[in-house]
Amino acid sequence: MTAKMIEKKLIQQLSVILSLPAAKMKSDAPLHKLGVDSLSFVELLVFIEKEFKIKLMESGIAREDFKTIHSLAECINEIAG
Amino acid sequence: MKRYLTGIDWVVNALDYISRRKTGVGNTAQVVLELEGIIGEEKLGERLKIISRDYPVMFGYPSRAINLCPYWKVTSSRNTLRLNTDSLNLESDFDSIIRNLSQRLNHPFKDKREHILFNLIHQGKKSFLGMIFDHRLMEARGAEGFLDFVGGNGEFSLEESLYDGPSHLNRWLDKFRAGRKVNRAFLHLTEGRPRVLGLTQGNPKVGCRLINFNKERSSGIFQNAFNEAGYLMLMPYVLSKSIVILNQIFEDKRIPPQDYLIPVSIDTRPNDLVRKEVLFNHLSFFLFRITAQEAGSFKTVLSSVKKQIYAQIKIGLPQAIKEASFLMRIAPLFLVNILLKAMSKGVPASFSFAFIGEGAYASDNFMQIPVKNIFHIPRVPYPPGLGIFFNQYRGNINATFSYADGLLNEKEIEIVKLGINSLA
Numbered sequence: 249m250t251a252k253m254i255e256k257k258l259i260q261q262l263s264v265i266l267s268l269p270a271a272k273m274k275s276d277a278p279l280h281k282l283g284v285d286s287l288s289f290v291e292l293l294v295f296i297e298k299e300f301k302i303k304l305m306e307s308g309i310a311r312e313d314f315k316t317i318h319s320l321a322e323c324i325n326e327i328a329g
Numbered sequence: 330m331k332r333y334l335t336g337i338d339w340v341v342n343a344l345d346y347i348s349r350r351k352t353g354v355g356n357t358a359q360v361v362l363e364l365e366g367i368i369g370e371e372k373l374g375e376r377l378k379i380i381s382r383d384y385p386v387m388f389g390y391p392s393r394a395i396n397l398c399p400y401w402k403v404t405s406s407r408n409t410l411r412l413n414t415d416s417l418n419l420e421s422d423f424d425s426i427i428r429n430l431s432q433r434l435n436h437p438f439k440d441k442r443e444h445i446l447f448n449l450i451h452q453g454k455k456s457f458l459g460m461i462f463d464h465r466l467m468e469a470r471g472a473e474g475f476l477d478f479v480g481g482n483g484e485f486s487l488e489e490s491l492y493d494g495p496s497h498l499n500r501w502l503d504k505f506r507a508g509r510k511v512n513r514a515f516l517h518l519t520e521g522r523p524r525v526l527g528l529t530q531g532n533p534k535v536g537c538r539l540i541n542f543n544k545e546r547s548s549g550i551f552q553n554a555f556n557e558a559g560y561l562m563l564m565p566y567v568l569s570k571s572i573v574i575l576n577q578i579f580e581d582k583r584i585p586p587q588d589y590l591i592p593v594s595i596d597t598r599p600n601d602l603v604r605k606e607v608l609f610n611h612l613s614f615f616l617f618r619i620t621a622q623e624a625g626s627f628k629t630v631l632s633s634v635k636k637q638i639y640a641q642i643k644i645g646l647p648q649a650i651k652e653a654s655f656l657m658r659i660a661p662l663f664l665v666n667i668l669l670k671a672m673s674k675g676v677p678a679s680f681s682f683a684f685i686g687e688g689a690y691a692s693d694n695f696m697q698i699p700v701k702n703i704f705h706i707p708r709v710p711y712p713p714g715l716g717i718f719f720n721q722y723r724g725n726i727n728a729t730f731s732y733a734d735g736l737l738n739e740k741e742i743e744i745v746k747l748g749i750n751s752l753a
Binding site (some may be wrong): 270279287288297 | 635
């Protein structure tokens with residue numbers, strides 16, 4: 249799976265979590281600007297674990313990797329190999 | 330018109346019943362607007378009259394339908410939303426205004442149809458508008474949305490809360506499966522009686538202290554949360570800090586070291602949805618268990634809180650609680666009270682905690698008067714009679730520490746206040 253495909257899946261899931269249209273999600277916007285808070289963020293992490301089999305809470309990746317959907321997708325792509 | 334109550338609505342009705350029995354007053358809270366100007370009493374009174382006339386749902390009460398489902402009974406009513414007014418002299422400090430407003434929470438509503446009461450306090454060129462609300466009619470974010478509606482913001486609507494809603498008498502298998510999930514989780518979480526402060530006898534009154542963090546100090550909290558807990562981890566950060574602060578009080582009072590049990594109400598709806606569903610309850614809960622040994626170390630508490638949030642979201646516990654609570658609607662309130670007591674070994678929590686991440690008050694004014702701040706004064710559920718609540722308005726964080734009379738002395742209250750202040 250490419251980073252672009254991962255990004256698309258993350259956008260789809262965030263749109264469900266935040267009840268916002270996917271078209272409104274900019275992949276380079278910081279997650280908190282999209283309306284993500286502690287709970288919706290954890291919901292997203294649980295989705296990543298189920299979908300990509302990666303436990304990001306325990307993987308020790310840098311905080312910068314979480315900042316946008318784009319950086320998150322790149323990071324998942326790297327870890328998932 | 331028949332608006333069926335959801336399972337969570339029914340649990341909130343049970344909490345109201347418990348509070349009424351223990352303290353003589355129901356499960357209420359007050360949301361307060363600090364305004365940079367004077368509201369015309371007549372203009373506000375007129376607005377309240379119009380809302381009272383157009384929305385009799387404000388004066389409904391719980392009843393049971395022929396299909397045994399509880400519902401919010403709305404009949405024609407000549408009631409009007411009440412407005413109390415008061416003036417304070419310019420020398421009154423902020424704490425005495427809060428004391429004045431919080432004391433008003435210790436009085437019950439006048440009858441079973443009253444669920445909202447407005448308190449308007451003028452002080453020089455400023456005013457404070459408090460709205461005491463019954464949690465059975467709305468939750469904290471809904472109350473902010475309702476106030477915005479009263480202030481003239483047309484984005485909010487009460488209409489969707491009013492139509493004949495479904496009775497939810499279907500999908501029983503899903504409800505029983507959710508019930509099984511909740512039972513399993515609760516059996517583990519509520520093992521043994523939680524650590525609580527000694528409860529007082531009689532009808533305790535509730536007091537509170539409010540701590541405002543200005544923009545600069547609020548930014549300090551955001552930064553500390555980022556550095557110590559991680560990106561987007563503000564709620565786990567303030568919850569963990571609150572546990573450590575209150576643990577110090579429990580230790581000083583030499584309360585036997587049982588585990589802490591902390592329910593946290595959550596409303597994950599985006600504000601768009603809150604604007605459409607201002608009335609009734611749409612929340613769910615997390616339940617955290619922290620051992621007395623863990624509670625002394627912030628790092629250990631934070632790690633445990635994060636793991637528990639993750640685990641509870643992973644198994645879908647908040648959704649399961651919402652779904653399973655429908656099964657409780659058949660039981661009358663006294664029976665729900667007994668069931669809740671049995672589940673929690675007689676005491677439902679060590680203390681209450683709530684965090685409103687993004688408030689629902691969308692305007693920057695109320696009837697054209699600029700809003701400086703919005704804060705909440707909850708009448709903390711009793712038992713346990715102790716709680717810390719956070720909210721935000723336009724980047725400013727407010728914390729309210731609520732307590733039942735007799736639980737803490739002045740020195741202990743100051744220690745908690747200092748602890749909360751040290752978050753910035």
